[in-house]
Amino acid sequence: MPAIQLMDIDKFIENFTDLFDETDPATISATTQFKSLDEWSSLVALSVIAMVDEEYDVEFRGDDIRGSNTVEDLYNIVKNRVE
Amino acid sequence: MAKITFQGVGIKALSACVPPEVVYNKDLGYLIPEEEIEKTINNIGIEQRRIAAPDVTASDLCYKAACQLMEDNDIDPSSIDVLLFMSQTPDYRIPATSCLLQHRLGLPRETMCFDISLGCSGYLFALSTAFAYASMQGVNRVLLLDGETFSKIVNRRDKVDWPLYGDAGTATLVEKGDYGTSTFMLNTDGSGENVLKIHAGMRNPITAESCVEREQEDGNIRSDLEVFMDGMDVFNFAISKVPKSIKQLLKETEHTVDDVDYLIFHQANRFMMDFFVKKLKMSPERVPYCINKYGNTSSASVPLTIASELQGRLEGDHTVVLSAFGAGLSWGSAIMSMHDCNVFPVIEY
Numbered sequence: 479m480p481a482i483q484l485m486d487i488d489k490f491i492e493n494f495t496d497l498f499d500e501t502d503p504a505t506i507s508a509t510t511q512f513k514s515l516d517e518w519s520s521l522v523a524l525s526v527i528a529m530v531d532e533e534y535d536v537e538f539r540g541d542d543i544r545g546s547n548t549v550e551d552l553y554n555i556v557k558n559r560v561e
Numbered sequence: 562m563a564k565i566t567f568q569g570v571g572i573k574a575l576s577a578c579v580p581p582e583v584v585y586n587k588d589l590g591y592l593i594p595e596e597e598i599e600k601t602i603n604n605i606g607i608e609q610r611r612i613a614a615p616d617v618t619a620s621d622l623c624y625k626a627a628c629q630l631m632e633d634n635d636i637d638p639s640s641i642d643v644l645l646f647m648s649q650t651p652d653y654r655i656p657a658t659s660c661l662l663q664h665r666l667g668l669p670r671e672t673m674c675f676d677i678s679l680g681c682s683g684y685l686f687a688l689s690t691a692f693a694y695a696s697m698q699g700v701n702r703v704l705l706l707d708g709e710t711f712s713k714i715v716n717r718r719d720k721v722d723w724p725l726y727g728d729a730g731t732a733t734l735v736e737k738g739d740y741g742t743s744t745f746m747l748n749t750d751g752s753g754e755n756v757l758k759i760h761a762g763m764r765n766p767i768t769a770e771s772c773v774e775r776e777q778e779d780g781n782i783r784s785d786l787e788v789f790m791d792g793m794d795v796f797n798f799a800i801s802k803v804p805k806s807i808k809q810l811l812k813e814t815e816h817t818v819d820d821v822d823y824l825i826f827h828q829a830n831r832f833m834m835d836f837f838v839k840k841l842k843m844s845p846e847r848v849p850y851c852i853n854k855y856g857n858t859s860s861a862s863v864p865l866t867i868a869s870e871l872q873g874r875l876e877g878d879h880t881v882v883l884s885a886f887g888a889g890l891s892w893g894s895a896i897m898s899m900h901d902c903n904v905f906p907v908i909e910y
Contacts, residue, residue: 521604540793
């Protein structure tokens with residue numbers, strides 16, 4: 479079992495930002511519309527699913543990502559499933 | 562969960578055959594923006610794939626692999642008691658392709674033949690069936706042929722599926738002998754039926770409309786006769802089930818990852834396999850890959866990886882874990898003590 483992290487939006491944003499190679503971390507915040515980032519792709523979506531599984535032991539389905547617009551939306555889904 | 566244990570049966574020999582035509586993912590500029598191609602190739606780990614000619618089927622590739630195996634092992638066709646053909650791309654809807662292969666391979670009429678159809682997990686389930694028959698009184702040898710030609714059921718303008726799939730046929734000879742214990746753990750979750758699917762069938766009868774290519778989600782193009790896959794849902798399914806199922810198999814059979822000489826995954830995509838290896842804390846040099854050369858060959862990928870990467874490396878005794886997952890949803894793992902398994906280099910047809 480992974481060590482489940484306490485839910486903290488700043489840490490979540492950091493984990494999310496780590497998935498990008500070329501995007502300036504400073505440009506990603508809770509309100510960022512992540513699908514409009516140049517680097518966003520279906521492959522980055524897979525790494526979001528992997529990160530959420532590893533860091534929070536939460537299962538993310540395709541619809542969770544399709545239904546989210548901002549980083550905070552993703553955070554809220556994870557938060558609800560952790561609690 | 563089905564947990565099945567066998568003793569005194571094992572894999573005697575294994576071979577594989579791929580088509581000679583190579584398709585390079587670097588040439589996918591018509592489907593993926595040029596600037597994303599290299600990243601996609603690095604991520605999925607697939608540089609090239611083999612694609613069968615229009616008149617070559619999965620059973621042709623399996624036939625060639627079987628001929629090679631029988632010739633090199635000096636196997637008398639009349640010694641084969643059971644022939645199994647595992648594929649999602651059979652020659653016909655009726656009759657079963659295994660019957661055609663019995664005749665073509667010159668096996669006796671006393672040979673029991675039937676087809677098995679499942680997802681990319683199919684080899685594990687079919688191999689457990691081969692082991693089960695080989696364990697029975699009256700059966701000495703089972704020939705398992707597992708082949709797929711997904712190039713015939715994937716649309717070339719589907720950017721989720723087309724960069725992944727390749728074609729291959731394999732032959733595995735299972736027989737009674739001086740083999741140790743093999744344990745299979747096989748699982749199913751049919752609530753995930755829509756994650757990976759071809760819609761046309763008996764539920765949605767085939768009409769002229771079924772053949773029409775249409776623009777679907779995210780601009781992907783396919784007809785109802787072609788494969789749909791929700792990549793994110795498959796990924797979520799695989800990462801949540803596969804590492805756990807391997808850990809459970811090792812625990813129940815009182816092994817640790819350090820006891821495993823080789824761990825052979827269904828070659829789905831490289832990123833996913835690397836994730837599994839990390840989660841299992843397995844040393845990467847014991848996890849062979851052939852996905853870079855052949856892509857995802859669906860249920861044929863586990864035996865193809867053995868043929869491609871473990872030739873000459875399965876002499877003596879080795880503890881090997883096989884693990885695969887796919888449409889159904891369906892997933893399974895097996896741990897076996899392999900003993901002097903004859904593996905042939907991959908041939909072309």
